[in-house]
């Protein structure tokens with residue numbers, strides 16, 4: 001099963017409005033072009049909404065310089081208060097401090113040194129850092145090499161892949177990643193397609209009440225067909 005390319009325009013029409021815009025407080029280009037800042041932003045985004053992630057990051061930025069040397073020396077309680085708007089602040093504060101310490105101790109405070117490894121080694125090296133899981137590693141890898149190679153699978157992507165019937169309920173991270181890479185027309189513009197499809201997964205195929213009737217993929221969706229086909 002493939003995402004119909006003729007629906008890309010419709011995807012754009014419906015979901016462009018959700019694209020994050022840079023403002024004075026938050027510059028996404030600056031974040032995504034700095035490996036360490038991107039990593040911290042990704043940790044802050046774990047299990048929370050994009051609004052809360054932005055609030056937590058802006059608060060962090062107002063209080064500290066976002067670099068491994070500064071963050072590794074912080075008191076967990078103090079940091080936790082600063083990033084409170086992001087939720088799970090105690091866990092994330094400890095994680096940020098641990099990750100920062102690791103980068104100071106193993107990369108002299110410069111995460112870009114990781115780029116000296118061959119591409120396939122970089123992901124492994126990222127996963128060696130306590131507090132970085134597959135999703136976080138792939139966020140960083142995709143910022144370096146594109147979604148075509150390192151497709152990011154988060155909770156929204158997992159849910160829609162299963163509902164569409166691209167994978168089984170028990171599929172693991174890499175099975176879902178492979179299925180979505182094959183399904184989506186990433187050769188068109190991998191970053192844009194990933195993001196627009198993510199908006200579809202998050203806002204239309206939402207966890208509690210998917211809006212199947214208005215979904216552009218309902219005619220190919222296993223979940224929707226299961227609900228609408230009347231048994232003979």
Ligand code: SF4
Nearest residue numbers: 205212215218221224
């Ligand atoms: S039809 Fe419903 S369940 Fe299927 S992808 Fe669309 S919103 Fe999700």
